[in-house]
Amino acid sequence: MIVGLTGGIGSGKTTIANMFHELGVSIYIADVEAKKLMNASKEIKEELMAAFGAKTYVDGELNRSYLSNIVFNQPEKLQQINAIVHPRVGQHFKDWYAARSKETYIIKEAAILFENGSYQQCDKIITVVAPLETRFQRLLKRDQTTREAIQSRMDNQWTDAKKIALSDYVIHNEDLEKAKEQVAKIHQEISLLRSKI
Template sequence: MIVGLTGGIGSGKTTIAKMFHKLGVSIYIADIEAKKLMHTSVEIKEELIAAFGEETYIDGELNRSYLSNIVFNKPEELKKINAIVHPRVGRHFKDWYAERSEEKYVIKEVAILFENDSYKQCDKIITVVAPIEERFRRLLLRDKTTKQAIQNRMNNQWSDERKTELSDYVIQNVDLTKAQEQVARIHQELIDLCDKI
């Protein structure tokens, strides 16, 4: 079973993913794998350079700040990057999942699970939510960025309300102890569900 895990930027998806991992669940973090592929895939490098120019890579390393400046103010440019990278991440995930087919379920953590339609490949979906002020606080601390830069990134994602409507489970990630309790309950429900299949 494939369980999609998503949530808006700053909701704490990765923290929740780690809680599931501690329970023995294999986790695929799409953003991390996408970054690896952007560094290692010759095809991706060539297509990104063709789309955004030679400055996309400096000495073979992805020029993240250059791409970020292009992307976060222009949604159509973000779509171009996603069209290059996401199909490769999708294929990479299929190979990764094939190696874990004996496991009851795995989690695929994707920030834009709904936005890029990859939720359609999931059997169940968990959305992590947190109050907007808390998300801003976390991101300002973590990324040393501005509120406007955070807002620009949020504008490229669906609202929590829209995501939760399509989700099987919603985890409120404000208090860590309560979040762990929610994770343990959902984990048990998923295990029970897999046993019935």
């Protein structure tokens, strides 16, 4: 069983994913795997350099700040990157999941689970939400960035309301202890559901 885990930037998806991991669930973090593939895959490197120039990589490593500056105000460029990277991440996930298909369930954590359509592969979906100001504060602290840059990234994602409408579970992630309780309850429900299949 594949359980999708998503949420807006700064909602704390990774924190929630780690809570599930502590309960013994295997977690696939799409952004982390995408970054690994962008540095390891010869095909991705060649296609990104063809699209965005030689500066895309420095000493064989992805030049993230260079790419971020390109896509900052050009959503069509972000779509171009996604079109190159996401099919490879999708295949990588299929292989990863095939090796774990006997597990009760696994979690695929992806920021743009809905936006890129991969939610359709999931049996259940969890959306993580947090108050807007909490999200801003987390990101300002984590990324040493500006409110404007954060808002621009938020504008490229679906709203919480739109995600919630298509989700089976919603985790409110403001208080860690309360979030842990919600994770434990969902874990129990999904495990029980799986045992009946």
